Amino acid sequence: MKKEIIKIENLKREFRMGTETVHALKGISFDIKEGEFVTIMGSSGSGKSTMLNILGCLDQPTSGLYEIDGVSVKDLSRNELATIRNEKIGFIFQSYNLLARTSAIENVELPLLYNSKVSTEERRERAIKALEMVGLGERLHHTPSQLSGGQQQRVAIARSLVNNPVMILADEATGNLDTRTSYEIMSLFQELNKKGITITFVTHEPDIATFSSRTVVLKDGEIMQDYQNHNVQSAATELAKLPKQDH
Amino acid sequence: MRLLNLFKIATKAIILNKTRTLLTMLGIIIGVASVIAMLAIGEGSKESIRESISAMGSNMITIKPGADDKGAVRGSGGDVQTLTLQNYEVIKEKASLLSYVTPVVNGSGQVINGSNNWPSSIYGVNPDYIKIKVVGLQSGSMFTDAEVKSASKVAVIGQTVVDNVFPDGQDPVGQMIRFNNIPFKVIGVLEEKGENTFGQDQDDVVLAPYTTVQKRILAIDHLNQIIASAISEDEASKAVTQVTELLRSEHKILDNEEDDFTVKSMEELISTFSSTTEMLTILLVAVASISLLIGGIGIMNIMYVSVKERTKEIGLRMAVGAKGADILMQFLIEAILISITGGILGVLLGLGASVFIEQFLGWPTSVALYSIIISFAVCAVTGIFFGWYPARKASALDPITALRYE
Numbered sequence: 191m192k193k194e195i196i197k198i199e200n201l202k203r204e205f206r207m208g209t210e211t212v213h214a215l216k217g218i219s220f221d222i223k224e225g226e227f228v229t230i231m232g233s234s235g236s237g238k239s240t241m242l243n244i245l246g247c248l249d250q251p252t253s254g255l256y257e258i259d260g261v262s263v264k265d266l267s268r269n270e271l272a273t274i275r276n277e278k279i280g281f282i283f284q285s286y287n288l289l290a291r292t293s294a295i296e297n298v299e300l301p302l303l304y305n306s307k308v309s310t311e312e313r314r315e316r317a318i319k320a321l322e323m324v325g326l327g328e329r330l331h332h333t334p335s336q337l338s339g340g341q342q343q344r345v346a347i348a349r350s351l352v353n354n355p356v357m358i359l360a361d362e363a364t365g366n367l368d369t370r371t372s373y374e375i376m377s378l379f380q381e382l383n384k385k386g387i388t389i390t391f392v393t394h395e396p397d398i399a400t401f402s403s404r405t406v407v408l409k410d411g412e413i414m415q416d417y418q419n420h421n422v423q424s425a426a427t428e429l430a431k432l433p434k435q436d437h
Numbered sequence: 438m439r440l441l442n443l444f445k446i447a448t449k450a451i452i453l454n455k456t457r458t459l460l461t462m463l464g465i466i467i468g469v470a471s472v473i474a475m476l477a478i479g480e481g482s483k484e485s486i487r488e489s490i491s492a493m494g495s496n497m498i499t500i501k502p503g504a505d506d507k508g509a510v511r512g513s514g515g516d517v518q519t520l521t522l523q524n525y526e527v528i529k530e531k532a533s534l535l536s537y538v539t540p541v542v543n544g545s546g547q548v549i550n551g552s553n554n555w556p557s558s559i560y561g562v563n564p565d566y567i568k569i570k571v572v573g574l575q576s577g578s579m580f581t582d583a584e585v586k587s588a589s590k591v592a593v594i595g596q597t598v599v600d601n602v603f604p605d606g607q608d609p610v611g612q613m614i615r616f617n618n619i620p621f622k623v624i625g626v627l628e629e630k631g632e633n634t635f636g637q638d639q640d641d642v643v644l645a646p647y648t649t650v651q652k653r654i655l656a657i658d659h660l661n662q663i664i665a666s667a668i669s670e671d672e673a674s675k676a677v678t679q680v681t682e683l684l685r686s687e688h689k690i691l692d693n694e695e696d697d698f699t700v701k702s703m704e705e706l707i708s709t710f711s712s713t714t715e716m717l718t719i720l721l722v723a724v725a726s727i728s729l730l731i732g733g734i735g736i737m738n739i740m741y742v743s744v745k746e747r748t749k750e751i752g753l754r755m756a757v758g759a760k761g762a763d764i765l766m767q768f769l770i771e772a773i774l775i776s777i778t779g780g781i782l783g784v785l786l787g788l789g790a791s792v793f794i795e796q797f798l799g800w801p802t803s804v805a806l807y808s809i810i811i812s813f814a815v816c817a818v819t820g821i822f823f824g825w826y827p828a829r830k831a832s833a834l835d836p837i838t839a840l841r842y843e
C-alpha cells in the first residue's frame with residue numbers, strides 16, 4: 191500500500207464578492223497516493239484551478255482538511271509553505287506566468303534562486319537541462335515576447351521540473367500545444383511519473399486523460415466521477431503513430 | 438549566497454526598468470542637488486562677510502553716540518552729540534586694553550584739483566587710524582600727531598580720489614587739492630582696498646587731521662565716533678566692557694539708566710551681519726527643502742506604483758518559493774540602490790552647481806558636510822520606506838491573490 195501524498199477532506203473554497211458568495215469548491219474529499227498520475231477534468235468554471243491552487247499551497251481553503259505528506263497545511267507557517275513550494279512542488283499555471291522581458295533560462299532558474307543549496311553553476315546547468323527536456327534547447331535566451339504561446343508553455347513546464355519536485359501540479363499544461371508536442375510533453379510526464387514523481391494534471395482533452403492512471407471529474411465544485419484507468423496508453427507509442435512531419 | 442541572488446535580482450530589475458529608475462532618481466538628484474547648492478550659497482555668503490569684516494581689522498572696536506538702535510547697523514548715531522573729545526582723551530589715557538584709539542569726524546563734499554572735481558567723504562582722524570584699519574600707504578606718509586595738534590591742512594587720499602582728481606597720472610603727493618574749498622596738501626596715498634562686502638568703495642576717501650576737519654570743514658566740537666583696536670582679538674570683549682565703564686562714568690550715567698553710546702567689537706558686528714545672512718540661508722533652504730520634499734514625493738509615487746504593478750511578479754516569486762523576507766529584501770535592495778545612486782549623483786550635481794555658481798555668477802559658495810548628509814539621508818529614507826512599505830504589503834498576500842492582481 192503506497193502512502194498518501196495528498197489527502198483532502200470536505201474541502202471548501204468560497205469567494206466573497208461583495209454580498210454574493212461563490213462556492214467554487216463545495217466540500218471535496220479524496221486522496222492521491224505517491225506515484226499516481228491523476229488527471230482532473232470538468233467543464234469550465236467547475237473549480238479545477240481553484241482546487242489545484244490549494245493543492246499547490248498557493249491558496250488557502252475556506253474550510254476542510256488538507257494534508258500534504260501527512261502534515262496539515264493549516265499548521266504550516268508561511269515560510270514553511272514557501273519551502274514546500276520551492277523544493278517539493280512543480281506548479282504549471284494555466285496562464286504560464288512567466289516574467290516578462292526575462293530570458294527563458296532565467297525564468298526557468300527562478301525557483302532555484304530561492305534555494306540556497308543550489309550553486310550558480312548548478313542552477314544554470316539544471317535550467318539548461320530542463321529546457322532541453324521540453325525541446326527548447328535552442329531558445330535559452332529568448333524572452334517570452336519572442337516565443338510562441340506553446341513555447342512559453344514549455345518554458346513554464348521546464349520551470350516546474352527544474353527543482354526536481356516530488357509532485358507536479360499542472361493546470362492545462364498542454365492547452366496551447368499541437369497534438370504532436372502535447373504527446374511529447376505527455377511522454378515526458380509519463381517518464382517522470384515512472385521515476386516516482388506524483389502528477390496531477392488538469393485537462394479538457396479526453397485523449398490526454400488516457401495517459402493517466404486515474405481521472406477525477408469535477409462539476410460545479412463537486413466530484414462527479416473518480417475512476418482508475420486500467421488501460422493506460424503510452425504517449426510515446428501514440429506519438430510514434432502520428433503521421434511524420436516533413437521538415 | 439541567497440543575499441547575493443537577491444542583489445542580482447534587484448540589479449536586474451533596475452536595469453530592466455531603466456526609464457522608471459531614472460525618473461525616480463531624477464527626483465532624488467534634483468532634491469539633493471538643490472539643497473546642497475542652496476546651503477552652499479548661504480554658507481558661502483556668511484563666510485565671505487565674516488572674512489571681509491575681519492579684513493577691516495578684527496581687533497577693531499567702534500564707539501558710537503546714541504543707544505544701540507537694534508539692527509540698524511549703518512545708522513551712525515545721526516545727530517546725537519554725546520561723544521566728545523574729552524571722552525576720547527579719557528579713553529586714550531585709561532583704557533589699558535586698547536592699543537590704538539582715534540576720534541572720527543566725517544563729512545562729505547567735493548574734492549577739487551583744477552578743473553577736476555569729485556564728490557567724496559572726508560574723515561578727520563589721528564595717525565592711529567591706519568593702524569586700526571590695517572591699511573598701508575602706497576606713497577608719501579601719514580600725517581603726524583604734531584600736524585594733528587597744529588590742525589595742519591594736510592590730507593592722505595584713497596586711490597579712487599586719485600583716479601578722479603589726478604586723471605593724467607600725475608603724482609598726487611605734494612600737490613594741493615581743495616575739499617569744500619579748503620586747500621589741503623596731499624602728503625600720502627592709501628593702499629588700494631577695493632569694495633567691502635556692502636559694496637562701499639573703501640578707496641573713495643580723504644583722511645585729514647580731526648582737528649582740521651572739526652574746525653575748517655564741519656565746524657563742530659563733538660565726535661561722530663571713536664574707533665580703537667584692542668590689544669588682541671581675545672581681549673576685544675573685555676576692552677568693550679572697559680570702554681563702556683569708562684564712558685558711563687564720564688557721562689555720569691546712573692546704574693539704572695541705559696548707555697547713551699554704543700560700543701561694539703568686530704565679533705558683535707559679525708554676528709549682526711551673520712543673522713542677516715542666516716535669514717537668507719533659511720529662505721534658500723526652505724525653497725530647497727520644498728524641492729527635496731517634492732523629490733521625496735516623486736520617489737514615493739514611483740516606488741509605490743512600481744511595487745503595485747509588480748504585484749503579479751511578487752506573486753510568481755512567492756509561488757516558486759520566495760519567502761516574504763526574500764521579497765522584502767529584494768525591494769529594499771532595489772530602493773537602496775536607487776536612492777544611493779540618485780543621492781550620489783545629486784551630491785555630485787550639487788557640488789558642480791556650487792562650483793558653477795561661484796565661477797560664473799561670482800557668488801561665494803561653501804559646501805557644508807551636514808547639508809550633504811541631511812539631504813542624502815532624507816532622500817534615502819523616503820526611497821527606502823516607500824519601496825519597503827508596499828512590498829511588505831504585497832508579500833503578505835497569498836501567492837495566488839498576488840498573481841491575480843491586475
Ligand SMILES: Nc1ncnc2c1ncn2[C@@H]1O[C@H](COP(=O)(O)OP(=O)(O)OP(=O)(O)O)[C@@H](O)[C@H]1O
Nearest residue numbers: 205207212214232233234235236237238239240241
Ligand atoms: N478569485 C476569485 N474570485 C471570485 N471567484 C472566483 C475566483 N477564482 C475562481 N472563482 C470562481 O470559482 C469558480 C471556479 O473557478 P476555476 O478557475 O477553479 O474554474 P476552472 O475549473 O479552472 O475553469 P477553467 O477550465 O475555465 O479554467 C468559477 O465560478 C470562478 O468564477
Ligand SMILES: [Mg+2]
Nearest residue numbers: 238239240284
Ligand atoms: Mg482553470
